[in-house]
Amino acid sequence: MDKKTLESFKELLLKERERLAVEAEKANKEFQILGEDRPIESEEKASVNIVLDVLAKLRDQGNKELKGIEDALTKIEAGAYGMCEECGKNISEARLKVLPTARLCINCKEIIEKREKIDLLPEKIKAPQKVSLEEYTNLSDEDLTETIFEQLEEDGRVDTSNLEVLVQAGRVFLSGSVSSEADRQIILQLIPDNIGITDVEDKLEVAESIYIADEADSKPLDHLELDDDLEEIDEEDLDLD
Ligand SMILES: [Zn+2]
Incomplete structure (x- = not known):
């Protein structure tokens, strides 16, 4: 500065x-x-x-x-x-x-805010039942992609409208954008935790930091x-x- x-x-x-x-x-x-x-x-x-x-x-x-x-x-x-x-x-x-x-x-x-929010949730929602890996081992790559979106939707914390997911040979490729770093962390945690895939290539962009900078730049300093x-x-x- x-x-x-x-x-x-x-x-x-x-x-x-x-x-x-x-x-x-x-x-x-x-x-x-x-x-x-x-x-x-x-x-x-x-x-x-x-x-x-x-x-x-x-x-x-x-x-x-x-x-x-x-x-x-x-x-x-x-x-x-x-x-x-x-x-x-x-x-x-x-x-x-x-x-x-x-x-x-x-x-x-x-x-920190998201963490606090999660801590306030009832225990049942906070710790969703772990899905067994076997359930997903026989799914095709397309079905796995769909499952990832389903799980994220069910989880409800992340806006997935600009998220792109591609599964190839059991490997997950993430691209597109999410609105915050916290959202990215949620996605990166949910895929191995809920679906059992640990091979995740993360090319996600965080859209919000750019947006906030633009918005706040136009605000006057004197208030x-x-x-x-x-x-x-x-x-x-x-x-x-
Ligand atoms: Zn910091």
Whole structure:
């Protein structure tokens, strides 16, 4: 990353830190006003408690964001800004423009998210019954191709619309594209696991990284995307008047 780009990220982070500090002060004041000792009706008390709850959540989220910004600023000083904490590769500038506090590259983030999603699934879906190898040993190459698509469809996690599968003499050739590195890993795992074919030639392309770079490149630098939840609470519930 060149110096000028790095400087612009630093500026962005400092600006966001300032905004959060103002928000925090505002929330603190609301806290004080609401928390003051005064005689109130029990019904009023219930709604005050709800607002206090929302404010506490906001404060926690604000603190979390603030921590993310501090960490990013520390990394800038240390010359380690923009490096994925998982794989050590550079996070794309396009991604950092959207999320300057990003800790992970898009591939690692997706893989982790998918893993988390799978962990939330009921045990039955998470570990599908292993199909016995014998079931497939007598299939023709065409039938094996069809079976691979069937298994992927049944699995449901990967969009197979741009995937091309060719089986020749029991060997699988993968080409075309999938939307993420995580999708590719799922396919590469499913074929040996579910069908028993370990001879897989992988020529898959990952389409999404190209797409994201194009999209984010056109976004202006001077805005930060907030957590949707925070923005919603901010506007609807903070207005106590
Ligand atoms: Zn990574």
